[in-house]
Amino acid sequence: MRKKKYIITTAGKFHHFDVARVIEKKNQLSKIISGYPWFKLKKENIAKKFVEAQGIYRILREPIIRNLRFKKINNILNILSAKNLDNITAKIIEKNKDIDVFIGQSQCGLKSGLKMKENNKIFICERTSTHIEFQNNILEEEYNNLGLKYNKIDNWYINREKEEYSESDIILVPSKFVKSTFEKKYQTKIKVLEFGVNTQNFFRDYKIKKSDKYFDILYLANKSVRKGLHYVLEAFKKFQHPNKRLHIVGADTSDKIFFRDKISEDNMLIYGHIDHLNLNKIINLCHVYVLPSIEDGFATTILQVASAGCPVIVTENTGSSDFVKNSNCGYVISIRSVDEILQKFVYLHENRDVLDELSLNGQNYLKENNWETYFNKLDEMVNEYNVN
Template identity: 30%
Template structure:
């Protein structure tokens, strides 16, 4: 089977491409990565460089514009339309013959139509909730905190809806994402849930949490979308004599005022770290917390499980597809400070429970399989259509 992928940047698509190549199915992967990052991916994933086709032009222009002081989110939305049109047409212009074309949402309309005209299947792959659902829930959340948010560009939303209608099938990583599509009127039979894999060669226990304090870890972009302010409020109110919150990842600029108001006592902002260092933070923390408002299936959850770290997460992270409540972690109510505090209290007071959850998480990810299982599941779906 000849499979072509298109993706904006790395996401989960290069892990899939690696496995598809080893299975003999990868025909080509298109990306907006610059050539030097494409070279790095080819080396790291052991994919022949001539199977990776990249075009960084519009992505590069957009990134440069984002550094201009007067640049706004509204302007970025308009430029995103130009980039999407350019990229989608470019993929179509260079699309090789294939049996299946799988385009990440936003990138695939023109190539998808062309693939179908040639008798191939067009798979729309969406890593997070339906674009209109995401726009609505995030608008409501930003309004709650009185933070201005630019509405999602109408053309971009309509473009993804056209992809939904045009596609042979839609692949999503969690039941939470599928439910958002069904809520928007998409036929549930057109949607397949395929949870992401985790690289057990990259993520594994490397140490133990300290015994003299309770360490809470957050990994990802620290933003409204990720429930950052609920986490800070909960940590501030959490009564523990030796507590520490470690934030690994970029901090969204629109949170700066609230972070000052809430306070950062015992909060350590590490910033972005190399991928191979994340497992150390996960292995040496008592719990990973992810109180997201909107997400598809946060990869850091399976990575933490592979490191033996229990998880506190909302259903909006896709957690219910990945693990069981009170077995590998705790699934808590979204947008609730009290729910986070209660979870902190429960895990901080019960070391036996934490140990059992950590062990259960390790066993669960082994059974779920890694990226090869994810690729095999995808191929089985493709063969079915």
Template identity: 30%
Template sequence: MKITYTAPNRSHHYPYAEALHRAGHLFKLVSGFSRFSPRAGLPSVGDKITRHDLIKNIHLACLKFKVPFPLTSFIDKLSALELDYASYKWANQSDAFIYYRTDGYKTTQRLRKEGSSTLCVMEEVNSHVEFANEILEEEYKSLGLKGRYYKESDYDLRLKTYEISDCILCPSEFVRSSFITKGFSPERLLKVNFGFPAIEIADQVKPVNETFRVLYVGQIHYRKGLRYALEAFKKLKHPKKEFIIVGPSTLVTGLENITVPDGVTFTGSLKGEDLKDQYRNASVFILPSLEEGLALVQGEALAFGLPVLITTNTGGADFIENGREGFIVAPGKTEPLAECLQQMADDKLLLQEMSAAALHTAKTLGSWDIAVEKLIAQLKVLTDGENKTEIKELLI
């Protein structure tokens, strides 16, 4: 099967492309990732990568020099169009064309008009944009911020792309179910969990220390629900407690109108051994997200034997069982987080059992090669003539 894959950055797209190449299915990777980045190289796929990053580099310059948002946003949209128009040449020769969000909208339109047999698959890494917007707009307003809430700049185009694509590629059941909630037929939805990179897995259950240390790793953004975790930590009764928050701050953090309790440390972004040390020294890992497709940090936490406390909206429920490796609670609420934190702090035996389960689960997490194997199996079913006709009829 020949697959053209269009993606704007490195992120998970590089390992996805590498796994497609190893499996013998990558026809072309159309990349918008800046060639000037020290991480731009991808020798493992040889000449199967083609770069179209001119406008993306202009966009990056706008961000660096703090050009007003309207212009920066407009240039970002142009960079997506640059990728889109460049993709047609390769997508037209492929069995399947997979593209990130709106980066293949125009190409899909053109292929449709021409009656092409290419299966057009839109990759959505978060929940349905309407579904996510409803969650985030409510959260934004509840923060009591004076600024106006803005939808994501590609909001309308994503809705159009959903409709014109043959299928939507979802990284988790949470994302998939959000589309079903919005009326999508299950037949148009592919679910393939992201691959987890090879990670160092601890060789023993995490010991229970005197200090109960909670760890969060990720952006400090209101969509992450950190304010609920901080309120839960404030309620936690323990003689020695700490909350370590690792990650960069964004424009709206969700912490603007709250008092950060004692025992909380913001480290900023960490990498390498500095980040690993935080995992090694933590007692539990918390991810209180309100909306997220599939956060790979959950796999990292499990690999260090960390019991996890996550919400139903992190994608983690695909491989984490409530009460086994940790707890899964509803998003946007303080009390469930507080109750689970208290139980984990009080019950040392439970914490060790969860640590052992976390290590076991970490060893079973699928690689990118397994993810591609599952993807190809689903695509082959869809590219069968009869099945493809059924999908096309769903779009009429």
């Protein structure tokens, strides 16, 4: 059987370049199209001839992306970017009849997907978060609970995604939780494929000793309501420990003002942009990682920290509950539960032997759960679809 040729379209980098590297090595990559400029992509170790960098809209958005005063302008630029990526991808597909599979990040691939279907080829719509309407509703509920104004997802994105869901041959999602947020009519076309991890970048470094004096807690995500940072801060405040430290690694968002007075630098370490080498060092310093997301598809950071031997505390809505339970590398808690987070902090601090056990479990489980394994499963899925 001839190996399938793949084309991928993504708004940024995300996990798509990890996957594309594997596909390139197997000589199955036709092109990856990204909404990032080349200078943001050249370190991804993919030959430039396989990368179509369309970053002009991202460059224009960069000064305003986290400022709600420019939300309308940001939306317009983002929509133009999605349409541009789609148009360019469709043209590439038109010129290259040997392309067998198109993986389009949701919002970026409607026209391209329809072009693939015209050619009797496979259109995969990849949705890494929950169904866009579920996402919109649960986030609106959370902002209302906090007394904050919620900026609803623009109808263009909702209508666009729903059309992609409908037209695609396969809807690719990273977790059963994401699948559960879709309507019944889509269940048969939804395929769940758990993300991989780069174990060369994220690993337990035994030269880095975790502190016996301090209890170090890691939050690794955007500083946002969606990721549940406010629940981490409240639980940390209630955690009675004389030498507790909270390491916050992540970019500011439009929620910056909400968090401004909640983050104290006395026993909190705030980091800016960090490359994977230094990030792995920080993970190795910490005793536990917490991500109490309100809504998430499957945060890849959960796999990264577990691979580096840091036990995890995550909500059922992070999409990673099956991974955490199967690997026994941490705990799955309810959303919006400060008490459950606090209980886990106390228990793990008092039971360091449990921390060691959870740490080893995560490392061992993820040894074979890399991006090559991910692609092999994807390729098998595609071949099975094609046969049927």
